[in-house]
Amino acid sequence: MRYPLTSLYYLSVILISAVPLPWWFYSVGGIVSVSDSPFQVLVYFMGDRLLLSDVITFLLTGFRIYVIFVAIGYLLETMRGNPKIYSTMFWFPVLYVLDPVIIYVVFLFLPKLLGFPANYPLLIWGEETFTSSYMGNQIRAEVMSYPTIMYWAALASAVLYIPSRLEMRKNRKVMK
Amino acid sequence: MDSVKLAASLLAVAFLIAAAVELNLRESLGESVQQILSLRQSLKNPSLKTVSETASNITFSLQNPYNLTIYVYSVTGPYVSLERPSVIPPLQNGTFTLKITNFSAFESLAKSREENITLLIGLAQFNFTVEVNL
Known part of the structure; x- marks a missing residue:
């Protein structure tokens, strides 16, 4: 096999995108909790599963199928000695730290929709105590934001993309 | 493509x-x-009811409409204190009892609608205070 690293990269992409586990976990005082990945979303609000998150997960499953089949196709092409570049699963884990930022924006508007104004802290990673006062009453909540083991696996797969590109470049020079 | x-x-x-x-x-x-x-x-359904009232204490019943645990951590106000912190399991009813230290003073405040108590309530890990006029 002329492209072992590229083949390994596409194999890891298939595995990462096929496993239905979340990449990031986010919780506001236990009343809102979000666990998501680029292919799925699960939201609990006041202890109840939000059905809207199932609808979004359904649409993201279409994207999951696309990624899996592209990776399978490119793995086969690579093993035939005709490697192709697919960088989506490199950028996703790298840019996933933006996920808490998106969630922050969503939760800036969700409480307003439900009729109680609140401000949430912008938190990328870790735990923070959020305090606020609303109509003279004190509010105190623990806000949590953590990547899961699955996220680290996805990031490890993304790291493989770099040697895979180097390998492709090196082999092309040899061919010339 | x-x-x-x-x-x-x-x-x-x-x-x-x-x-x-x-x-x-x-x-x-x-x-x-x-x-x-x-x-x-x-979200607009707080249901706090008085169950029993004696000279030394008042018991409240709180209905938990959420799939989360509600905690009543403390109550502060003139002449009242919380007997013990209360835990109300998800989707169930629970009670908590206030001890009255000075009933006549409490009663006169309650009659003139000046008996304000502050409850520290936890909804899972979301803690907030509520002011209630008895």
Whole structure:
């Protein structure tokens, strides 16, 4: 096999995108909790599963199928000695730290929709105590934001993309 | 777009169309909108009731409409204190008892509608204070 690293990269992409586990976990005082990945979303609000998150997960499953089949196709092409570049699963884990930022924006508007104004802290990673006062009453909540083991696996797969590109470049020079 | 990406897109679209028809996507969209609307309703339903009242204590009943544990950590106010912190399991009723230290002073305040107590309540890990006029 002329492209072992590229083949390994596409194999890891298939595995990462096929496993239905979340990449990031986010919780506001236990009343809102979000666990998501680029292919799925699960939201609990006041202890109840939000059905809207199932609808979004359904649409993201279409994207999951696309990624899996592209990776399978490119793995086969690579093993035939005709490697192709697919960088989506490199950028996703790298840019996933933006996920808490998106969630922050969503939760800036969700409480307003439900009729109680609140401000949430912008938190990328870790735990923070959020305090606020609303109509003279004190509010105190623990806000949590953590990547899961699955996220680290996805990031490890993304790291493989770099040697895979180097390998492709090196082999092309040899061919010339 | 190469043939691999084209084939993958077609497969994904075929899945989405087949599953949307099979799982009735319109119905589940309707259900999810309905759920958000009903959540908005349930947020406006605090149900605190007085169960019993004696010279030395008052017992309140609190109905927990959420799938989360409610904690009553402390109560502060003139002439009253919380007997012990109370835990109300998800979707159940629970009670908590206030001890009255000076009944006549408490009663005169309550009659003139000046008996304000502050409850420290936890909804899972979300803690907030509520002021209640007895």
